[in-house]
Each structure stands twice: as C-alpha cells, then as structure tokens.
Amino acid sequence: LSLVLLFGILLAMLLAMNTARRLVAPIGRLAAATEEVAAGHYNRQLDVPSDDELGFLVESFNRMTSELQAARLDQQASSNEIDAQRRYLQTLLQSLTSGVLSLTNDGLIRTANASASQILSLQTADLVGRPVSDLAQEHPSLQPLVHLIEEHSSSAEWRSELVLNPGPQPLVLMCRGTLLPGQDGGLVVVFDDTTVLNQAQRDAAWGEVARRLAHEVKNPLTPIQLAAERLRHKFMARLDDTDQQVFARLTQTIVAQVESLKLMVDAFSDYARGPRLELKSQSLHSIIGEAVELFASAELSVIAELCQPEPAVAIDAVRIRQLLNNVLKNAQEATEDTANPTVWVKTRLSVKADQPGLALNVEDNGPGLPSGADSRLFEPYATTKERGTGLGLAIVRKIVEEHGGRVELGASKRGGAKVSCWFPLIQPTDEQAS
DSSP states (O other), X not given: OHHHXXXXXXXXXXXXXHHHHHHHHHHHHXXXXXXXXXXXXXXXXXXXXXXXXXXXXXXXXXXXXXXXXXXXXHHHHHHHHHHHHHHHHHHHHHHOSSEEEEEOTTSBEEEEOHHXXXXXXXXXXXXXTSBTHHHHXXXXXXXXXXXXXXXXXXXXEEEEEEEEOSSXXXXXXEXXXXXXXXXXXXXXXXXXXXHXXXXXXXXHHHHHHHHHHHHHHHHHHHHHHHHHHHHHHHHGGGSOHHHHHHHHHHHHHHHHHHHHHHHHHHHHHHHHOOOOOOOEEEOHHXXXXXXXXXXXXXXXXXXXXXXXXXXXXXXXXXXXHHXXXXXXXXXXXXXTTSSSOXXXXXXXXXXXXXXXXXXXXXXXXXXXXXXXXXXXXXXXXXXXXXXXXXXXXXXXXXXXXXXXXXXXXXXXXXXXXXXXXXXXXOOOOHHXXX
C-alpha cells in the first residue's frame, strides 16, 4: 500500500508539473511577444493554444498587434504624404518668380524662397530664423517693407505698392499679405518686382503722348513759318523805319519760335520711333571718333580712351550717333561755366549677369548731378535745365534698351556727371569658334 501510495503521489506530481508547464508555456510566449511589441515589432502573432480564457487572451493579443501594425502603416503613409507635400511646396516656392516670406505671430521669418532673396539682394540665411525688425536695422533701404509688414500684421488680407531705393535704381514692389489659419497662425507676404513692368508702362504711355504731339503739332508749323516770312516780304517795304524794325523783330520771333517747336517735335518723333534697327557688326570706336571730332573745339576738350582690341558689337550706326550726340551735348552744356571744360569718352570690357559686353562711359568735369537726381532723369520731361525738352536722356535710354543693353546715370570721380551704357558682345557661333 505504501508503494502504491508513493507511485500515486509521483504520478500526481508529474501530472501537476505537466499541467503547469502547459499553462505557463503560452504565458511565457505571450510575455516574450509583448517585449517584441514594446521594441516596435508590431507584426508578431501567436498560435492560439486552446479555447479557454488563455486562448481568448492570446487572440486579444493578436488583434492588438494587428491593429498596431495597421496604425503604424497608416502613420508611415501619412508621414510620407506630408513629406511629399512639403517637398512639393518647397519646389513650388523655389520656382516662383514672386518673393514669398512666411512669418510667425511674433514676427520671426519662418521661410523665404529664392526669389525673395534675389529681389531683396540678401542671402536666405540672412532672412530665415530672424525677426523681421532686424532687416530694417541692418538694411535701412528695406525699412519701408518692414514698416508695411508690421503695419498689416493683424490684417486678414492686404495689398500695397512699395518703392525701395536699395541702390542707384529704385525698386518697385507689389506686396500682398494674408494671415495664416490655425493656432500657430502667422503671416505670409508675397511681393513681385514690378520695376520693369512699371517702366514699360510709362514708356508706352510717353511714347503714345509723343506720337500724338508730334503728329498734331508738326502739321501747322510750316504754314505758320511761311506766313510769317510772306508777311515780312510783302509789308516790310510799306512801313517806315521804326515800324520796319518792330515788324522785322516780331516776324523773326515767330520764325525762331517755330524752329524751336520743330526741334521739339523732332525730339518727340525720335522718342516715339519704334525699334526698327538695322543691327550690324560695326566699329563702335569709329563712330565714337566721329562724335569726338565733331564736339572737340577750343572751348571743349574731348578725350577718348578706347579699349584695344575692339570687341565686336551689333549696333545701328544711325541710332548710336544719335545717342552720342545727345550725351555729348548734355556734357557740353554742363561744362559751359567750368574752367577747362573736359569730357572723357571711355570704352572697356564688362560682364553683366554672366554676359560679356562693352561698356561706354561718358564723364565730364561739370558741376555734377543735383542732389536727389536719380534714374528718373531718364524719363521724358525730367530735366534739370532751365531750357530743354527733357527728352535727351529718355532717347538715350531707349536706344540702349533697343540694342539689348543697359544704361545708368551717376557721379563721376572727377566731380561731374557720368553716363554708363552697356552693349552685349556678339557671341561667336560654333563654326566661328572652331
């Protein structure tokens, strides 16, 4: 009996240990799988050992890991979509010709695209991550833009035109701003450089005015002049000496004023003329030599300093002669009251925007430009002379732009004025280069 009892106890212990092992093994696998899930492996699945409570627990674990895996895939897809949208937005902003600035609620510049840096002549690193108020302190020319942004920081939408003066040429910006939604909020500012567009609109308007005036004024001038001359020939002999002097003076005044009006109308015609150029590879230096010989005299010294060898440029000789006549005439008039009046005409190779060209500079030792004079002197009727049509420099700028060049007005190191014209060089073809 004792032996049977001993074997029964051992059998019971074996059965208990087997049952415990069967119960503990799934729990161990469940604990190990839980550690894997905690490490981020959400695709872990366990075999269901039975249909009891332990099996229900394992099934619940498998459902949990499946849902976590699906949630992780959704989160990754959402993150990838957000990254794609961010890259798309960055690419779109960088390709815009408009400058774009986004600011936080406290005035910190969050983003700036390449066009914003180019228009404002700043590096992106000088803009992003800095308060917009710092721009006004470090770059005083941008103070109007900063003031405009701060003034409309709480406006839902706004639009305004702004003129900056970062250099010799004024910069005209068309600015628009919109408040951003959400708790973070902020402000986005979009601005376009409309300097060239505004200048083109003004040129077109002035060209139309000049065309109409030249047409309407020129017609009656010749009959007026002829009538005054016929009056002089017909009635001069019938008057006494005193009346003859008065009559001659009055008719001469009419004829002289008509001649002045004709000159003005010719200037209007030159300004209104369309760009019908005959561009040919010609010697600009020879045309300069003709102009220097024409204006050089005992009263005015004209010095030519021309670069060698002469580069090839495509020009219209007639229009270039007209340009030189206008510029040299202005220099001659500016130096009338100057001791030893001198004009320097120089040419040199110059590169603008990675394009080689020929720079033509005309300087004088006159009194120089008056204070406040800038590129607006290139507009019609903008003149500092007591007598003048105000079309000389306007015609000069138009001729240079017709040749695809640029023109600037500034101060000479010799104290007078300086007109700088730039013409692109003729690019050699592949055959010529070979």
